[in-house]
Structure formats: structure tokens, C-alpha cells
Amino acid sequence: MARELMKGNEAVAEAAVRAGVAAYFGYPITPQTELLEYMSRRMPELGRAFVQAESELAAVNMVYGAACTGQRVMSSSSSPGVSLMMEGVSYIAGTELPMVLVDVMRGGPGLGNIAPAQGDYNQIVHGGGHGDYHSIVLAPANVQEAVDFMALAFDLAEKYRSVTVVLMDGMLGQMMEPCELPAMLPMKTEFPDWAVTGAKGRERRFLTSINLNPTQQEITNLRMLNRWAQVEANEIRYREYFMEDAKYAVVAYGSAGRISLSAVRTARAEGIKVGLLRPITLSPFPREAIYQASRKLDGMLVVEMSSGQMLDDVLAATRFTVPTEFCARIGGVVPYPDEVLDSIRNLVKGPLTTEGHPRDRWLKRMAERN
Amino acid sequence: MDMIDNDTETLVYSRPNSLTDVSTHYCPGCTHGIAHRLIAEVIDEMNIREKMIGVASVGCSVFAYNYFNFDFVQAPHGRAPAMATGVKRVLPEKVVMTYQGDGDMASIGMAEIVHAATRGENITVFFINNTNYGMTGGQMAPTTLPGQKTTSSQNGRDVETQGYPIRAAELLSQLDGSSYVVRRSLNDPKNIRLAKKAIRMAFEVQLRGLGFSMIEFLSICPTNWGMSASASMTWLENNMIPYYPLGDYKVHPAVAEIKI
Numbered sequence: 001m002a003r004e005l006m007k008g009n010e011a012v013a014e015a016a017v018r019a020g021v022a023a024y025f026g027y028p029i030t031p032q033t034e035l036l037e038y039m040s041r042r043m044p045e046l047g048r049a050f051v052q053a054e055s056e057l058a059a060v061n062m063v064y065g066a067a068c069t070g071q072r073v074m075s076s077s078s079s080p081g082v083s084l085m086m087e088g089v090s091y092i093a094g095t096e097l098p099m100v101l102v103d104v105m106r107g108g109p110g111l112g113n114i115a116p117a118q119g120d121y122n123q124i125v126h127g128g129g130h131g132d133y134h135s136i137v138l139a140p141a142n143v144q145e146a147v148d149f150m151a152l153a154f155d156l157a158e159k160y161r162s163v164t165v166v167l168m169d170g171m172l173g174q175m176m177e178p179c180e181l182p183a184m185l186p187m188k189t190e191f192p193d194w195a196v197t198g199a200k201g202r203e204r205r206f207l208t209s210i211n212l213n214p215t216q217q218e219i220t221n222l223r224m225l226n227r228w229a230q231v232e233a234n235e236i237r238y239r240e241y242f243m244e245d246a247k248y249a250v251v252a253y254g255s256a257g258r259i260s261l262s263a264v265r266t267a268r269a270e271g272i273k274v275g276l277l278r279p280i281t282l283s284p285f286p287r288e289a290i291y292q293a294s295r296k297l298d299g300m301l302v303v304e305m306s307s308g309q310m311l312d313d314v315l316a317a318t319r320f321t322v323p324t325e326f327c328a329r330i331g332g333v334v335p336y337p338d339e340v341l342d343s344i345r346n347l348v349k350g351p352l353t354t355e356g357h358p359r360d361r362w363l364k365r366m367a368e369r370n
Numbered sequence: 371m372d373m374i375d376n377d378t379e380t381l382v383y384s385r386p387n388s389l390t391d392v393s394t395h396y397c398p399g400c401t402h403g404i405a406h407r408l409i410a411e412v413i414d415e416m417n418i419r420e421k422m423i424g425v426a427s428v429g430c431s432v433f434a435y436n437y438f439n440f441d442f443v444q445a446p447h448g449r450a451p452a453m454a455t456g457v458k459r460v461l462p463e464k465v466v467m468t469y470q471g472d473g474d475m476a477s478i479g480m481a482e483i484v485h486a487a488t489r490g491e492n493i494t495v496f497f498i499n500n501t502n503y504g505m506t507g508g509q510m511a512p513t514t515l516p517g518q519k520t521t522s523s524q525n526g527r528d529v530e531t532q533g534y535p536i537r538a539a540e541l542l543s544q545l546d547g548s549s550y551v552v553r554r555s556l557n558d559p560k561n562i563r564l565a566k567k568a569i570r571m572a573f574e575v576q577l578r579g580l581g582f583s584m585i586e587f588l589s590i591c592p593t594n595w596g597m598s599a600s601a602s603m604t605w606l607e608n609n610m611i612p613y614y615p616l617g618d619y620k621v622h623p624a625v626a627e628i629k630i
């Protein structure tokens with residue numbers, strides 16, 4: 001199929017359409033809005049459901065209702081709107097329903113700004129909503145990956161009855177890139193045996209997340225956790241670049257991963273044996289892959305557009321045994337490849353240490369810089 | 371027992387098929403039971419049980435799905451109209467109802483109900499106005515009357531600091547998207563009959579695709595009001611009906627043509 005030049009948000013929307021999404025509910029917020037706008041014309045054209053909700057709160061609960069029928073459903077938003085959805089996401093998780101959510105992250109906290117950032121990592125990867133649950137989180141680093149991850153997100157959500165988040169940022173949402181869209185999938189015609197569709201010729205069904213008996217809730221939570229163990233066993237995804245002979249590695253995801261790749265290429269041209277490990281599933285996190293890689297390394301550099309939210313997970317994955325440095329721009333500032341390149345050079349220059357915390361050293365460097 | 375002649379005995383009162391065969395957790399005298407039964411009777415009479423999808427809310431009726439014998443989902447506090455929207459938009463041929471208390475619908479869920487009505491969402495909303503938050507132990511609700519004592523308005527609702535009651539039927543009737551919005555009371559046989567007729571009408575509206583319907587039921591909460599059931603009924607008549615007049619607040623011309 002021909003490659004088309006498409007804006008990230010619109011490409012993701014069309015990819016969801018082609019993955020057979022039956023209903024989309026959303027609310028405008030930059031830098032995600034084009035996704036909603038695209039759906040507002042595309043979904044009705046195909047006879048599928050679209051509602052611009054009165055809030056993200058309503059949008060996620062429309063998703064909740066539609067998800068109860070066993071259809072493919074989704075919403076999208078950006079950081080502040082995603083915060084507002086978290087109650088509903090927790091209910092959806094607690095009801096063990098599939099849902100796909102696209103978060104096009106922006107600078108924060110608070111209203112922040114509309115520039116790209118990765119500050120929702122902890123919220124999305126480590127929970128977000130209340131209670132004990134896990135979500136699957138996919139982090140694309142370019143428009144093509146974002147497109148490819150939409151069908152994957154629906155498949156994973158359904159396979160594991162899980163909330164699946166495609167975690168992008170304003171850069172990926174707003175940039176135009178050539179991409180190849182998948183073929184249009186047929187709509188689902190078979191629905192799971194838990195779907196609420198009207199009790200015609202069968203026993204009634206109900207879906208709820210309330211469990212007043214703590215013992216029963218514990219059983220539910222353990223069932224969910226066992227399912228999560230399957231996700232961890234089967235679905236961890238990451239990409240490695242120049243890692244075969246690497247003595248140093250950058251760990252970065254999404255846009256930060258893409259920027260880091262440019263820096264790594266330049267460093268390689270300078271003769272530095274550095275590679276890139278780019279997590280694709282942030283949850284489940286490629287802990288073991290990072291640990292195994294780290295054992296062969298002299299030093300690591302974590303690059304993020306947040307103040308080291310993933311850094312903590314990387315350090316835990318390496319069991320704090322590998323000298324690690326940190327490089328980040330935050331609040332909506334996007335690092336240049338040169339800044340990452342400098343950090344790679346400084347890492348190589350040393351001193352390499354496992355003492356102290358990489359975030360503290362980075363914070364000091366940031367203070368000196370201003 | 372041998373006085374009863376089984377051959378000539380006629381059953382005049384039985385459990386509707388649309389109710390499950392369990393006893394409810396509702397307090398003695400609570401009108402949730404009456405509302406449940408009326409809705410179930412109408413669903414049986416209209417033969418739509420297999421098309422029904424209910425949305426329970428957060429409040430005393432959170433377990434409504436245990437009592438209604440058809441498919442059900444259970445919404446977060448206040449979000450039932452949004453959840454019902456999601457269900458109805460993907461299954462437009464089904465009959466979708468929400469069942470909500472006054473804290474749920476008129477406080478935390480005010481945006482969802484107003485916008486569901488505004489969109490003319492083709493769903494039916496049953497709204498139980500018992501002037502307080504029953505499930506959490508009788509706190510002030512948006513419907514609590516001026517001067518009414520609750521556990522969070524212990525000297526009586528002071529409108530200066532705690533605001534005025536919300537008349538939900540009047541409010542929703544003002545929206546162009548709503549088609550059938552009425553207030554009924556569950557206090558005596560006549561009003562209960564009228565309430566049942568309104569339920570029938572609301573489902574007819576939905577089946578004909580005429581859009582948003584809502585019935586407010588004036589209800590009692592003997593436990594939290596600290597009164598007997600019969601004293602509660604008298605209180606409802608003397609205090610609630612004057613503040614919340616019964617009647618039809620919105621009947622779209624297309625709805626007015628329906629004969630039932």
C-alpha cells in the first residue's frame with residue numbers, strides 16, 4: 001500500500017478506524033484534538049458511533065458503557081484530560097474490560113502548556129486510577145509505529161481484558177510523517193460471553209466493579225494479577241539499536257528515544273561504542289532485557305522528557321549495579337540531539353559511578369546551566 | 371389451609387418476570403422497592419425484558435442489577451447517563467435505562483444528565499428523589515428542602531450557606547433535547563398508578579426513537595429521615611409535593627400523540 005504523509009493524530013485515528021473501532025468518545029484538548037476532529041467526520045461516515053462528550057469524565061464513562069457490550073471502543077486525550085479520566089479507567093480495569101486510550105502528553109503539571117512532554121509516565125505506567133490494577137502501555141517513537149500500535153492495542157486489550165494506553169506526546173501527535181496504513185479490518189461479529197447485549201434467549205449478565213466482600217475482591221485482584229503475569233511473560237516489547245558490541249547504552253522511549261537515536265548515530269560516527277535500548281511496552285517494563293544488557297555495559301544514560309520517572313524503573317531494573325547518568329528536558333522543552341550527544345560524551349569521559357543518584361547530578365548540571 | 375380450593379384459586383399478584391427471585395437489601399418502607407416493581411411490571415407488559423440494558427448508579431440502588439432480571443451494568447457515581455450513552459450508541463436497538471438517586475444525578479452527575487438530555491440521548495432515566503444521600507447515611511442532597519435536617523445540615527438546610535434545592539424535572543424540561551420529563555410520587559395508590567403509566571410512556575418514547583425521557587419519583591427514606599414509613603409518606607405529602615409539584619414538565623408534541 002502507498003505511503004501517505006499524515007499528521008500523527010490523524011494517522012492514529014485512521015489506524016483505529018481500520019482496526020475496527022466501533023465507538024469513539026472524546027473531548028477537545030491540545031495537542032490531541034485532531035484525533036477527535038478526524039473521528040467526528042470519519043466515524044459517522046462509516047455508520048459508527050462518535051460522541052463529543054461534555055467532559056473527559058463523561059467520555060471515559062461512555063467508553064465504559066460501550067466496552068460493556070464487547071465492542072472495540074476508545075478515547076483519546078492529553079494529560080489534564082487523562083487525569084480527569086482516571087476514575088473511569090479504574091472502574092474499567094476493575095470490571096476487567098478492554099479499552100484503548102491514546103494519551104498525547106503535554107507539559108505539566110496543572111494546565112501546563114501544549115508542548116510535548118513525558119510527565120504522565122508515572123500516572124499511566126504505575127497506575128493512575130485508584131486501586132490495584134495494571135494497564136498495558138505502548139510507546140511509539142514515530143508516526144508509523146503509532147499507526148501500527150493501534151491494532152495491536154485493541155488486540156492486547158481484548159486478549160487480556162485490559163486497559164491499553166498508547167502513550168504519545170505532542171511531538172508525535174502534531175508531526176507529519178510518511179506512513180503506511182493497514183488494510184481495513186472487518187468489524188467484529190462475535191462477542192465475548194461476558195458482553196452485555198440484552199438477555200435474549202440466555203441468562204442475564206451484569207458487569208460491575210463493586211465487591212463489598214473483601215475476600216471476593218482479593219480473589220478478583222489475584223485473578224487480574226495472574227492475567228498480568230501472562231502479559232509480562234508474553235508481551236514485553238523493546239527495540240535495540242547498535243547494542244551488539246555496545247559498552248554504553250542509552251535507554252529512552254517515545255520522542256526521547258527517537259532524539260536519542262540521532263545522538264547515538266553521531267556518537268557511533270565518533271567511534272563511541274554506544275547503543276540504544278528503546279522500551280516499547282512501558283508496562284510491562286522490559287526489566288529483564290535492561291538487566292541483561294546492563295551486565296555487559298560500562299555505563300548507561302537514561303534520556304527522558306520528564307524528571308526521571310522512567311529513570312527509577314531503569315535503575316531498579318539494573319539493580320543499581322551499573323553507573324548511570326540522566327539527561328532530560330522537562331515542562332514541555334524538547335531536548336536537542338546535541339544535548340543528548342554531549343551527555344553521551346560526558347558519560348564516556350566519566351567518572352563512572354554507582355554512588356549518589358543520577359537525578360541529583362543532572363539537577364546540579366541544570367542549575368549550573370541556567 | 372384446607373379451606374383453599376386450589377382449582378378455583380386465581381393468582382392476582384405475583385413477582386414480575388423482570389424481577390429476580392431474591393429479597394432486596396432495601397430498608398423496610400423504602401420506596402426503591404415500589405419503583406423497582408413498577409418498572410419491572412411495565413417491562414413485562416411491554417415484553418421488552420430481553421431488549422433491556424440497565425445502568426445502575428452509586429447509591430442505595432447500586433445493587434439494582436441483583437434485583438432486575440435483565441442485563442445490567444453499574445456506573446461510577448453520577449456517570450450513569452454517560453455510560454448509558456455509550457451502551458445506546460453501539461446498541462441502538464436495545465432499551466437502555468438508568469436508575470439514579472438524587473445525589474447521584476443532581477449533584478455529582480449533573481453535567482452528565484444535562485448533556486445526555488441536551489443530546490436527546492434515546493435513553494430513559496429513573497430518578498429517585500428522597501431528599502438525601504441514603505447510602506452514606508443521610509447527608510444533605512441537592513434536593514434536601516430548606517430547613518430540612520440531615521446529618522450534614524444538622525440545624526436544617528440553611529439556604530444562605532448551603533444553597534437551594536434543585537428541581538430536576540423543571541430543569542431538564544428546559545432543554546430542547548428532552549422529550550418526556552415528568553414528576554410522579556410513590557406515596558399512594560393513585561400516584562403509584564400514575565407513576566406506572568409514566569414509566570410505560572417513557573419506554574414508548576424510547577422505543578419510538580423519540581429521545582430523552584426522565585421520570586422523577588418523589589420517594590421516602592424512613593431510615594435516614596428517622597420516621598416510620600407512614601409518617602414518612604405524610605411528610606412527603608406535606609413537604610415534598612408542595613416544593614416539587616407533580617406533573618408533566620416536558621411532553622414533546624410527538625410524544626403527546628402516543629396513546630397508551
Ligand SMILES: Cc1ncc(C[n+]2csc(CCOP(=O)(O)OP(=O)(O)O)c2C)c(N)n1
Binds near residue numbers: 447471500502511
Ligand atoms: C466519586 C464518589 N464520591 C462519593 C461516593 C460515596 N457515595 C456512595 S453513595 C453516595 C450517595 C448516594 O446518594 P443518592 O444518589 O441520593 O442515592 P440514595 O442512596 O439516596 O438512593 C455517595 C456520596 C462514591 N461512591 N463515589
